[in-house]
Amino acid sequence: xxxxxxxxxxxxxxxxxxxxxxxxxxxxxxxxxxxxxxxxxxxxxxxxxxxxxxxxxxxxxxxxxxxxxxxxxxxxxxxxxxxxxx
Amino acid sequence: xxxxxxxxxxxxxxxxxxxxxxxxxxxxxxxxxxxxxxxxxxxxxxxxxxxxxxxxxxxxxxxxxxxxxxxxxxxxxxxxxxxxxxxxxxxxxxxxxxxxxxxxxxxxxxxxxxxxxxxxxxxxxxxxxxxxxxxxxxxxxxxxxxxxxxxxxxxxxxx
Numbered sequence: 001x002x003x004x005x006x007x008x009x010x011x012x013x014x015x016x017x018x019x020x021x022x023x024x025x026x027x028x029x030x031x032x033x034x035x036x037x038x039x040x041x042x043x044x045x046x047x048x049x050x051x052x053x054x055x056x057x058x059x060x061x062x063x064x065x066x067x068x069x070x071x072x073x074x075x076x077x078x079x080x081x082x083x084x085x086x
Numbered sequence: 087x088x089x090x091x092x093x094x095x096x097x098x099x100x101x102x103x104x105x106x107x108x109x110x111x112x113x114x115x116x117x118x119x120x121x122x123x124x125x126x127x128x129x130x131x132x133x134x135x136x137x138x139x140x141x142x143x144x145x146x147x148x149x150x151x152x153x154x155x156x157x158x159x160x161x162x163x164x165x166x167x168x169x170x171x172x173x174x175x176x177x178x179x180x181x182x183x184x185x186x187x188x189x190x191x192x193x194x195x196x197x198x199x200x201x202x203x204x205x206x207x208x209x210x211x212x213x214x215x216x217x218x219x220x221x222x223x224x225x226x227x228x229x230x231x232x233x234x235x236x237x238x239x240x241x242x243x244x245x
Contacts, residue, residue: 021185022185023186023187028113028117029116032118064117064118
């Protein structure tokens, strides 16, 4: 399930991970490193420039048991959101 | 969700194939999988220290092998378009431009992520490589050890 850009922008963010400039597997390594600091039910925002992240972060979230919320492209880079479920 | 296990046999010592193996391994570890990498034959060269290391006695053939093979990730050849060593340098430059992690960084990250790296002792004997010539943090074992891990894995790659 993904939600609209406006809803994503309105989310309260527990942690922002800046993976801009890194290529595969940089963004998921960054997500893995940061998720520990996010409380359960908290939202993590990942910033990325590698377009593969649009597929990789949802796959990572599914495997890790978190809920991928959606993404949008803004000012040349990606904003991706997921909710930590456990 | 249960954590699963992946195993990768790295047989090749080609720079590009070693890169692929470490990217897959690090990706799997980032997804909370237990990963075993088993290094055999030419793949062992990816684990060599870049400097020359004094070792216990070797046969003349073992010495020759060790001298002719690349020492570490910085000296590996490309599987295609190697151009007598210029190819890997060009690829490394392109990787830097694209912010792709270097092979050295990928290996360091693999260790940080707790990826189990196993050097095949039989290949080490054949090729005249001693443990002290390889980087720290390795385990030393044989085919049964690999197969034991592979039995529990849902993905087994031979690269």
